[in-house]
Amino acid sequence: MTPPAVRLAELPPDHAGRRLLTGYTPAFAAQADPRFSYTLFVPEDIRDDERPKLWVFVHGTRRRTRFYLDGLAALARAERAVVMTPLFPAGISAPDDIDGYKVLEHAGIRFDQVLLDMVDEVAHRWNAAASAFFLHGFSGGGQFAHRFLYRHPERLSAVSIGAPGRVALPGGEASFTRVPVQIVIGSLDADPAAIAWMASEGGADRLSRARTLAAALRDYGSAVRFDVVEGVGHVGEAVLPAVTEFLLANQ
Numbered sequence: 001m002t003p004p005a006v007r008l009a010e011l012p013p014d015h016a017g018r019r020l021l022t023g024y025t026p027a028f029a030a031q032a033d034p035r036f037s038y039t040l041f042v043p044e045d046i047r048d049d050e051r052p053k054l055w056v057f058v059h060g061t062r063r064r065t066r067f068y069l070d071g072l073a074a075l076a077r078a079e080r081a082v083v084m085t086p087l088f089p090a091g092i093s094a095p096d097d098i099d100g101y102k103v104l105e106h107a108g109i110r111f112d113q114v115l116l117d118m119v120d121e122v123a124h125r126w127n128a129a130a131s132a133f134f135l136h137g138f139s140g141g142g143q144f145a146h147r148f149l150y151r152h153p154e155r156l157s158a159v160s161i162g163a164p165g166r167v168a169l170p171g172g173e174a175s176f177t178r179v180p181v182q183i184v185i186g187s188l189d190a191d192p193a194a195i196a197w198m199a200s201e202g203g204a205d206r207l208s209r210a211r212t213l214a215a216a217l218r219d220y221g222s223a224v225r226f227d228v229v230e231g232v233g234h235v236g237e238a239v240l241p242a243v244t245e246f247l248l249a250n251q
Contacts, residue, residue: 060139186232
């Protein structure tokens with residue numbers, strides 16, 4: 001049996017391991033399923049008695065995560081938060097699979113449970129307050145984020161859904177309506193050709209589908225903030241300021 005990870009608080013103040021477990025961390029294999037991994041930003045001056053907030057940012061199809069860590073480091077230091085960026089590699093279930101994680105369950109893999117297992121690891125090692133965490137995803141990550149909202153609302157403090165190419169409209173039980181929701185997208189993210197191959201309800205382009213999703217969530221009773229960032233296309237970095245504004249309003 002794999003021994004439990006050493007907790008940051010168990011290391012002496014001058015231990016070299018503290019330098020690896022704070023700031024920009026290495027990528028850690030998920031202990032429950034090492035095919036997946038996560039990287040963190042942890043405030044360098046974190047105290048052993050702190051219980052930092054947890055902010056989870058899920059990548060899109062290209063699996064780019066570093067810009068989240070770079071863009072949020074200063075804010076995480078100020079707000080006493082740990083930023084977590086999971087990695088769901090392409091090609092897990094088949095060589096050409098790039099989309100499986102976006103729908104939470106694919107080829108026998110429960111990607112939502114993989115994330116929750118990662119969250120539990122972060123709570124153990126870094127003492128993060130992970131019973132209810134902030135979640136953002138952009139593009140493919142936005143597809144993941146709104147489906148995760150429907151399935152696990154009790155684990156979310158707030159959710160930010162960025163420019164999903166395909167949307168799943170809500171149905172059935174509506175316990176997710178207690179979770180504050182942001183839908184964020186660029187004003188120029190409205191090219192039907194960009195998502196012509198993505199069959200989905202809601203319209204022919206990402207902007208139309210985002211509006212449809214926002215309306216459907218509001219019809220269910222969710223408090224939805226809909227942000228259209230002017231002059232921006234399908235660029236996750238460009239909507240990050242709007243995401244952080246929503247994050248700070250829902251701490």
